[in-house]
Amino acid sequence: MSALPAYATTGQRIWYYSFRVICGLIFFFLIAPIVVIIPLSFNAENFFTFTPEMLSLDPAGFSTKHYQDFFTSSDWQLALRNSLKIAPVATFLSVSLGTLAAIGLSQSHVPFRRAIMAILISPMIVPLIISATGMYFFYSNPYIPTPFGRIDLPFTLTGTYWGVVLAHAALGIPFVIITVTATLVGFDQSLTRAAANMGANPVTTFFRVQMPLILPGVVSGGLFAFITSFDEVVVVLFVGSAGQKTLPWQMFTGLREQISPTILAVATILIAVSVVLLIVVEMLRRRSERLRGLSPA
Amino acid sequence: MTLVLAADGRPLKASLNRALRRQKLRALMLIAPLLIFILVSFVMPIADMLFRSVENEIVVETLPRTVATLDGWDSESGQAPDEDVFTALYFDMVLATEYKTHTRLGSRLNYEMTGISSLFRKSGRGVGRFDTDTYTDAIQAADPAYADPAQWAAWMADDTVRAALPMTANTYDAWAAMIIETEEDVPAEEVPWNFVFTSLYLEVTEGAEPPVALDLSGVPLVSLRDQFADVDEDWLDPEVWQVVKIYSPEYTNGYFLNSVDRFKGAEGAEVRPENEQIYITLFIRTMIMSGSIMGMCVLLGYPIAWLLANLPARKANLLMILVLLPFWTSLLVRTSAWKVLLQQQGVINDTLVWYHSTWFGQLLDPVFMGLLNICYAFVNVITWVWNVINGIWGGTDGLYMDWAVAGFERLALINNQTGTIIAMTHILLPFMILPLFSVMKTIPISYLRAAKSLGATNWTAFWRVYFPQSVPGIGAGCILVFILSIGYYITPELVGGTKGVFISNRIAYHISSSLNWGLAAALGTILLVIVMGLYWMYDKIVGIDNVKLGG
Incomplete structure (x- = not known):
């Protein structure tokens, strides 16, 4: 919306400013709930609201005891460790497989391209509760369907580390596919031909020519996959057991059973993490646009 | 016609075809690992769920002889079957008790008729002491x-x-x-x-x-019929046998009938008594609440997308952060924020109380109450429409918004539908703003000026020129928000109480608490079909290739 012209009528002026106020209120609605968490997490009392001491900015009203609780409680530390053990491995799986497939999908002649794309994107579209239900059934008793009947596999995946990793990797794949294919749209295929022309084999071409150019897309896809796994609670609730309790799971049970202010401290830490991720993704996006010769923003 | 030859002497056409085939093969080889991975880790579980929604092998597996002899029994007779069937049941029960499968079958049939579970457990204990x-x-x-x-x-x-x-x-x-x-x-x-x-x-x-x-x-x-009757009189109840007979085929539509408040009677589907009907109401409630969330997202998202699309790039990028930050913040963080804010003793209610105690609060109270009354009247209209629809469907569970239960001082904002709608609107708003923004970016603002210079008023220029061009963005955003919201589980579970929950919460309940997996699978299948229909629409309107993430 361009600035108000000098010849605007009173009605236009009123509308111009009230529109800004409305937008301001909506932005407030978007951001305030997240921001309000941060000061509340430094509450010295076990309340979920601002105490009179906090409102008068009395230092006695603030403390870091909820953070101390987070860093000393074995439950929370176990949950944090589990999250950090599951998310990177799931991310690695989805990024490595997803990047290869995205390169395959971006070639000019791919049979059944639409159908394959639809299958690969489906984990993002299918509601999590349905994925969780299906995975709970199938992972607890995996089998190979054959025309002659099913062959039951002699192991179970529910309640195991690899079961959760597998499930999370599947959920992260659509994000990798989407970001990497979007990056590959601007990729000049003649560069690979030029490399091949100069004697590079396909592997060298991939790592020395293609990979550096699509790296921003791969990394931001990886970040999406990471945050999907790190933030995921429904599937892990069904597929995992107490040994795989992740940070969101611990928060979920905390919120459902007895809500403790430690959750606010954890939430603040997670907000900080997402701010960092947001900055990284934005920088990558701009870098990718610059590399591809598109104008920034 | 001369044949054009390639360098190696083959016809050029064949050579080109070969190259093309190799290229296709290479592309497929690159895709294959991921495709197999997704098929195993995701598609097969979904297929398994679909299968489980009709699968019913447990009856014929546990009681094979009984099911075979029960074929000859006339379920209309009003009599329990004769000695032959009880003899078969005796053999099956002894074996099932040893394999410890009779309790599983009992709990399976108990979903269809309460009391069968204890009947099977009792008979399992009694069958070893027969004469x-x-x-x-x-x-x-x-x-x-x-x-x-x-x-x-x-x-x-x-x-x-x-x-x-x-x-x-x-x-x-x-x-x-x-x-x-x-x-x-x-x-x-x-x-x-x-x-x-x-x-x-x-x-x-x-x-x-x-x-x-x-x-x-x-x-x-030794009459086995009498022996079974001694253990439990219910074995002479023809209704028990009817349930066994109806559920004896390997596949059943019983779970689906259950998920639309019907049950499988002797003459096919029958409607459940009114006090047992929950699922259709729950489906409609899920739809209506997702619709309200979608509507709220359009109302709040449209101005923001407009502002972002028409501001200078630097300012727009700065404001975009305010949209992207919630998008990147953990779902649990946002839900816990709302849980904290909306509580009876939470920040919003505390602010209201404080506001009422100040002099301008006292002064503006009539205004505030007036506004709240308008909201309340509006909600009443929605409630009335909802209850009319509900009445047609024969549901009993009405939608209600208890805004002012605790008086105007403290509002009941959590553990009801209000809580779910507020929190989910906040969570899904970025999914509306981002597609809207990317569509609005492509609409030249000069069209508006052109319309105005031709004599259109501000409103006409917007409504007749700008708005129709932004409709694809609204469509994309609406479908995305709707798809995401009808499958939501976490937020309704935490802020929805009992009245503000969705169909997903019921699915989770059947998996973890009531253990009626078949019903959970059937409900999931229905939900999946709805979502897939919407996905197909989304693909037609936007194209799955055009899904964008984070602006």
């Missing part, structure tokens, strides 16, 4: 050869004996398999159990030729 040991004693007294395990094994390996005593051979085989599997004993070293002697007795009294002649004329028949 059929009189047969065993009588037969072994008549000829000691029948007390010799090795002799039994030898007979049962002999084809002429098997042909003369088919039922005994069948029960002996089942017994032997069971002995090997559950007790890890050798059948040739164990005397068969009472039920094998029961089948021998029944066949001999009917005139079959035993391997060693037996005179059983003095041994009275």
